[in-house]
Amino acid sequence: MELTPARVAYPGKTVMLGSIPVMRALPVRERRMVGPWCFLDRFGPMTFAGGKPMDVAPHPHIGLQTVTWLLDGEIQHDDSLGCAAVTRPGGVSVMTAGGGVAHTEQTPPDHSRVLDGVQLWVALPDSHRNGPASFSTTPDVPVIESPAGLVRVFSGTIGGVTSPAPHRSPILGTDLEIHPSGALEVPLEASWEHALQVLRGTVSLEGEALGNEQLHYLGPGRASAVLSSTAGARVLLIGGPPFPEPILMWWNFVARTPEEIAAAREDWLRHRRFGEVKAYRGARLDAPQLTRPGALRAAGPRTRDGA
Ligand code: MN
Numbered sequence: 001m002e003l004t005p006a007r008v009a010y011p012g013k014t015v016m017l018g019s020i021p022v023m024r025a026l027p028v029r030e031r032r033m034v035g036p037w038c039f040l041d042r043f044g045p046m047t048f049a050g051g052k053p054m055d056v057a058p059h060p061h062i063g064l065q066t067v068t069w070l071l072d073g074e075i076q077h078d079d080s081l082g083c084a085a086v087t088r089p090g091g092v093s094v095m096t097a098g099g100g101v102a103h104t105e106q107t108p109p110d111h112s113r114v115l116d117g118v119q120l121w122v123a124l125p126d127s128h129r130n131g132p133a134s135f136s137t138t139p140d141v142p143v144i145e146s147p148a149g150l151v152r153v154f155s156g157t158i159g160g161v162t163s164p165a166p167h168r169s170p171i172l173g174t175d176l177e178i179h180p181s182g183a184l185e186v187p188l189e190a191s192w193e194h195a196l197q198v199l200r201g202t203v204s205l206e207g208e209a210l211g212n213e214q215l216h217y218l219g220p221g222r223a224s225a226v227l228s229s230t231a232g233a234r235v236l237l238i239g240g241p242p243f244p245e246p247i248l249m250w251w252n253f254v255a256r257t258p259e260e261i262a263a264a265r266e267d268w269l270r271h272r273r274f275g276e277v278k279a280y281r282g283a284r285l286d287a288p289q290l291t292r293p294g295a296l297r298a299a300g301p302r303t304r305d306g307a
Contacts, residue, residue, distance in 0.1 A: 006218070020046070035242065055106050123243060156172040187223065204228050
């Protein structure tokens with residue numbers, strides 16, 4: 001008997017990132033990770049007259065990579081390494097936190113008055129999670145073109161095409177554009193797990209419509225997926241091998257033990273380890289109160305106010 005691969009829709013939740021409402025698709029209560037991906041925030045599409053809709057003050061990270069991918073608009077990144085960059089549609093920015101880094105994310109002064117994109121986090125494997133921090137940005141990721149649509153490869157490899165993003169374990173991150181009346185077939189690693197999130201338009205997976213406010217998890221056992229759209233659509237496709245290490249996630253930290261979380265929080269409060277984001281004018285983000293380490297352990301992986 002052949003097993004049918006799992007397909008489960010998890011509703012996202014709306015949280016506030018400063019003044020911006022975002023839909024958090026990962027982690028949710030019943031789905032903490034998809035491969036090494038442990039966090040997915042969807043922001044926009046939004047338009048604004050002026051001001052600075054995104055303004056995330058200096059905050060620390062450990063044990064993860066942030067991946068910023070935009071459909072529209074701009075985000076300016078500055079970090080405690082002194083790296084500065086503006087991410088734009090078609091390019092990807094990856095910050096590797098390793099043992100510790102701090103950064104800010106803002107709408108730049110020169111902007112197009114729109115914002116539409118995602119931020120994802122990747123859990124670093126134990127062999128790399130205490131390594132050096134770094135930042136990498138590329139203005140144009142590789143694109144696979146076919147009559148049915150485009151595959152923009154911002155992380156990992158698909159169809160023999162590889163993103164330059166510097167990841168530390170097997171991974172896939174793509175933005176699929178399905179042309180009107182198109183049926184786009186993408187190859188999948190059958191031993192990996194994957195997930196889809198609709199970014200624009202209306203799209204079906206093998207004839208069944210995908211809800212817009214949900215993460216559509218696809219369990220191992222699939223060699224491909226066919227996505228179709230009448231009027232055209234954009235869909236995020238992420239995946240990887242089921243992550244072999246249990247992680248502990250709290251605020252902006254990915255660790256393994258409550259003691260590591262407590263130590264990182266203490267270092268942030270005492271201006272140790274992470275450095276300062278000298279390019280930013282304004283106060284840093286305060287770390288939230290730490291739950292008792294026992295409670296943190298009992299509650300399992302948890303995130304608060306990620307940014
Ligand atoms: Mn951040």
